[in-house]
Amino acid sequence: MTSKKNKARSPKEANPKKFKKKTSVLVTDKVEFIDYKDVNLLNRFVSDRSKIRNRRVTGNTVQQQREIAMAIKNAREMALLPYTKRVSQARTGRPPREGREGREGREGREGREGEGRRDRNESPTPTTAPEAPGAVRTESLDGVEGVAVTA
Numbered sequence: 001m002t003s004k005k006n007k008a009r010s011p012k013e014a015n016p017k018k019f020k021k022k023t024s025v026l027v028t029d030k031v032e033f034i035d036y037k038d039v040n041l042l043n044r045f046v047s048d049r050s051k052i053r054n055r056r057v058t059g060n061t062v063q064q065q066r067e068i069a070m071a072i073k074n075a076r077e078m079a080l081l082p083y084t085k086r087v088s089q090a091r092t093g094r095p096p097r098e099g100r101e102g103r104e105g106r107e108g109r110e111g112r113e114g115e116g117r118r119d120r121n122e123s124p125t126p127t128t129a130p131e132a133p134g135a136v137r138t139e140s141l142d143g144v145e146g147v148a149v150t151a
Helices: 039-043 062-077
Strands: 135-139 145-149
Touching: 039 062
Parallel strands: none
Antiparallel strands: 135 145
16 A cells, blocks of 8 residues: 555645636736836835735735835835834723732732832932032922032
8 A cells, every 4th residue: 555645646636726826916007117216006015004015915926026125115215105104903901800810919929028129100219419518408399309509
């Protein structure tokens, strides 16, 4: 009995799904020269986030894809195309998990000393500078201390 590796496959078994090869936009529009200043053409080969689309997606040949990529990069350098675009999405936050404690409530995290962790709202510890003769300590309304030197 022959093994599966040695069996010669028929063309139908090798590729059961038939697909139509994509035609390039460059061929359909009969574009002979790809110019970096032709922003409308280059925008067809760029995704909504300004990423260069794949050859597989656009249907370009290797040489066409290389020329498109270089033209897009040149157009980006000349500020004709953006490097990135912001896509605004309304992201909804995850609902809190039920039955589980937050990060603060884990055992072993609360009473550790010397770790240097502090609350986000807590201000950093002020450092004291050596005061000059005639210096007066001042404190503003927001609690920031300073030293004013009078002559």
